[in-house]
Amino acid sequence: MKNPDGIWYTPVTGIWQTVWLEPVSKKHIEEVHTTPDIDQSTISFEVAAAGTTYGDVVEVSILDGNKTLATTKAAVGEPIVMAVPDAKLWSPESPFLYDTKITLLDHGKTQDAVEGYFAMRKISKKRDDKGIMRMQLNNKDYFQFGPLDQGWWPDGLYTAPTDEALKYDIVKTKEYGYNMIRKHVKVEPARWYTHCDRLGILVWQDMPNGDNSHDWQNRDYHKGNEFERSAQSEAIYRKEWKEIMDYLYSYPSIVIWVPFNESWGQFKTVEITDWTNEYDPSRLVNSASGGNFFQTGDILDLHHYPAPNMYLYDANRVNVIGEYGGIGLPLEGHLWKTGNNWGYVKFNNSKEVTDEYVAYAEKLKELVSAGFSGAIYTQTTDVEGEINGLMTYDRDIDKLDVKRVNKINTEVINALNE
CATH class of the missing domain: 2.60.40.10 (Immunoglobulins)
Known part of the structure; x- marks a missing residue:
């Protein structure tokens, strides 16, 4: 991406995660x-x-x-x-x-x-007394609510400036009243997941998407032929997805694997989902966040901007809104670039943005009773020219009223058990 703009960011390559050498004995x-x-x-x-x-x-x-x-x-x-x-x-x-x-x-x-x-914890699914398939934590119905977190930084792009900075975003997420984070198309250094384990936040882990997008259908179950990767591309995907799962297996905060997002590089969906379920039966699998949808996996994950909406329902799976929101507020002095900043909708001040956020959350509360068992708001921070974060890109300013958001988020989470 030679000219980053909107939801397309500066390319990242090279060694950006922690590197170390450790002497060990022969055994x-x-x-x-x-x-x-x-x-x-x-x-x-x-x-x-x-x-x-x-x-x-x-x-x-x-x-x-x-x-x-x-x-x-x-x-x-x-x-x-x-x-x-x-x-x-x-x-x-x-x-x-x-x-x-x-x-x-x-x-x-x-x-x-x-x-x-x-940690002693269990993630599972079970029908409630109304026949709705619900996610459970430790054998109890539990609504999972959190932000889309892409893990970007103004100075290091994918690399956080310090370990404290890695921890800071998780602390702020909890201050806003969330109980979960969707780590979006990025795998973090091990320290990030340790912070999640210790601070107490659930994690949905995406597979970073490669290859091409093909015939994205997000309003109904997929019809027609799936995208076909080359043999080399498919081998790379399978190798890296297994390595990611092996690397992150023992972090208790991770409760959901997400192999595909919005049809990017999506191929052999049923086969990949079945393999993921079999390789790690201790977690749920969200096979295709935002489509393309197939009758497979544990979760049907809808994307709808800006307000949450249940436009499709699967009686045999957990239903979630995997992306919504994206309320934009550009703040002078804290922008990655001046002019032409992007949000799904844009407002002029913190009160307007918070009012809109609360209005969406009130609608989300109604959709919980209708069948949603989880929700993801876009997003934790601004990222370059995308200015729809809860915080500015430099993390200097909370763009929403933290207390009001915490209050309504708590109401959304508790709506499932009321």
Whole structure:
């Protein structure tokens, strides 16, 4: 994109995530996957190690603060399942994390040791007493509401200036009264997800879209032939999507995978969705945010600007409004460029924008009872020439009245259980 404009931003390439080198012993731990099961009160560990030989052992300890709750050992490569009686469940309201210490032993001698954490939480779906399919958190109906977060910065584009800056956007999201973030077509550094786990915010994780868009149909289920990628393009997608899921698997804040968005590079939708569900059955799959829609996955995700609207409904899936809003307010002194700034609708001051936001939220409350179980407002911050953020691009100014937005957001979230 040689001339960034509107929703099209400056191209990003090169090394923009954290890079480090770490010395390890010949025998060392490579990866740890944790899978909670709150129904059975257990936590499962899969520990991958390199350079090991027969007889090597993995030792896992679970801690609550400084108190060791349980310790067990198993041969390298064997799955480990440990009981967590009277488990403290993780949620945005109470983001409790258990600490872990995992040690690789050779005849009782430590070869490597890593510290980590896990959470006891469950994401699922279930019909309510009206027959509407609802998302549940920890076996209770739970409305998920958050902003579209693209993770852009004026100075580093995809790279945040500091770790504190990464954390700041999540803190502000919670101040606005949201309980979720949709991480839009970007994979963040590991620290961002750790902040989400510790602060308590649910995450919908997009696959960054590549290739071309083809025949976007977002008002009904897709008709006709799907886009066909080249063999090379398809192989790249499958490899990178698996790597993303492996990389992020053990972050409890992540509850939904989003393989496709608005038909960008969308191909073999049913096959990709089925693979994603099978590869990680512990989470829900939102197969095509904003279309193209197929009878697959756990969620039907509509996009409608500026006001939320339920123009399609699937009785067999969770229904959400995956993008709406985009209320624009250009603020002089905080613009990436002067003139020709873009929003789905534009207003002149904070009160006007907040009034419009509240009006949309009142409509959203009605749509919750009609069947919506989640909603995504566009967006966390301004991004270059797109000036529809809750905050300015430099994060200096809250463009909406935080207290009013927090109040109405809380009402939207609670509407599901009223």
